[in-house]
């Protein structure tokens with residue numbers, strides 16, 4: 342794609358698919374995830390719990406092995422499961438991945454070669470079919486810890502800031518993936534509501550009632566990409582999670598990128 346194609350496509354659809362240049366960064370994320378899972382399972386293993394050591398013997402990164410480990414951690418050791426998320430989200434393996442030549446080159450073109458900053462990054466691990474946390478339609482925000490409730494309510498345009506979304510395992514209709522409304526970013530920032538979660542009392546969720554004109558004008562597109570590809574999308578693009586229906590693990594990562602030339606930058610830095 343030429344620079345012009347990249348700018349045109351982003352303007353029209355609000356997202357782009359990028360092929361990774363670094364062939365090992367995806368595997369590095371899975372390897373780190375596996376190491377942490379092994380560590381936490383080992384730490385929790387007792388003589389009674391022989392099944393832990395059975396699982397631990399395997400150092401392979403296939404779906405079944407990773408699913409068993411993450412599932413056990415989630416069900417029996419929820420606190421360690423969230424420790425694993427937090428560590429992996431901050432680890433250099435995710436930064437390394439975001440530093441992929443093709444990802445950074447594309448961001449440089451989108452930011453008109455000014456500069457690029459990654460202001461937040463995290464991973465998510467979804468276990469389908471039961472524990473696939475599906476996000477409803479929404480636009481993104483910077484997810485900075487100081488934006489205590491939700492950055493969605495701060496008066497920040499997000500117009501020319503971007504999310505990089507990457508699956509490190511498969512991401513498709515059966516294991517779960519993401520769906521976007523093509524061109525919805527051109528409608529600007531939309532009004533979201535922050536609702537109390539009736540099931541999990543400590544968390545809340547964002548709700549966006551997609552305006553009829555967007556439903557009418559924007560095509561639904563389910564993102565089915567392989568794990569050597571990422572999606573770069575405008576933080577104003579309306580998107581949601583498609584939950585998986587077959588047993589398996591979906592490990593994904595996201596990074597929020599902005600530039601000093603972005604409209605949102607001046608306001609965003611107050612939260613750093």
Ligand SMILES: O=C(O)CCC(=O)C(=O)O
Pocket residue numbers: 465476481518519580581582583593595
């Ligand atoms: O991974 C997904 O299904 C969607 C993730 C997402 O929308 C987000 O993290 O902002």
Ligand SMILES: [Fe+2]
Pocket residue numbers: 479480481580
């Ligand atoms: Fe999102």
